[in-house]
Amino acid sequence: MFRQSMLGIPDIARSSADAETAYLAGGEPLGGFINGELQGVVNGYDSAVVLPGGNLVSHLAVTHVGVSPMHTRRGVARHLLTEQLRRAHRQGVVVAGLRASDARIYGRYGYGIASWSVRQEVDLSNGGQFFPERRGDVRRVDALASFDLFRRIAKNAPASRAATLVRWDAWWTIQEFRTRLSSVPHYAVVVGSEGAERGYLRFHVQPSDNWFTSPQRTVIVDDFIAYDGDAWRALLGHVLSQDILHKVILPSRPVDDPLPVLVDNPRAVQTSELRDESWIRPLDLGKFLNARKFGGSDRVVIQIDDPLIAANHGVWSIGADGATRSDERPSLKLSVETIAELAFGAQPPTALAAAGRVQADQATIEALSLLFATDLKPHSGISF
Structure with a gap:
């Protein structure tokens, strides 16, 4: 039902029924029925979110909100979203949160925009490179085989920035699934000695008709965790110092990210696409x-x-x-x-x-x- 309502969402089960089962297993779906037929859905996953000051509160990650195209504007979504929030409140969940496909919808249910994000593009041919000191605690790891390591690093990360989420099993399942089925190479780098890592950065190559001769060889950052400024510089330095690259894209970064003052030429960092990120509903x-x-x-x-x-x-x-x-x-x-x-x-x-x-x-x-x-x-x- 969710795929039908969104139109552009691929069918995971066609590629891996096991991945879809694992992805959906931990959710708490609700269905809306008309004349005995399913016409709307909403789902949620148990998580936690960081508040200013570093404390965590329970967080229901709301997702898979969709209504049959044949039954829109009949109150199906309103009933499902309202019931979901009231159930979560009765269960003692402190907040609900989501990512909005349409920013006009969720304010009416009490969701407010709790964080914003920006896109950064770094032009490495225009002074955007950063060459950190050579260090022995930065190493590449296999981007697909290292998800247990990524999980551990994320779990142990300090709660320094509000709106940071504790990632749940289904979220990790879909990250691994996308990496495995991707048609382009994926890479990962970690910082810190083995067993005491302090961050990681996962990235993939932007598709190119001819990577070897392309004047725009680009990589896109998929996930980036750094425990402190030293780890942040080390991980970014690995990517920004690659001679083969022309551009690095970071699709989602904080609005106060200091990347422009890290590189030699701040104009080499183009910041764009300010957009709402976290929608949070206090319960x-x-x-x-x-x-x-x-x-x-x-x-x-x-x-x-x-x-x-x-x-x-x-x-x-x-x-x-x-x-x-x-x-x-x-x-x-x-x-x-x-x-x-x-x-x-x-x-x-x-x-x-x-x-x-x-x-x-x-x-x-x-x-x-x-x-x-x-x-x-x-x-x-x-x-x-």
């Missing part, structure tokens, strides 16, 4: 807010509206020591999707105020800016 507002670390010294009293989950609706007092229910008069009113955007640091209060989505006096806006301040912009770096 248990108390646990969500109290897992986040807040700044500033003032408390802000906020009326939070949640028409879907009554337990979240009401007045909250938020400060450096956490969030509590309050009987005080609120300084402003926010929707549940807006509180998600603020809590992750995806947008500053000043920007949302300029857009008319936060309406408060200047003192309250300044207090919100301190309350929701983050050192790094949120970013996940993966799709699902």
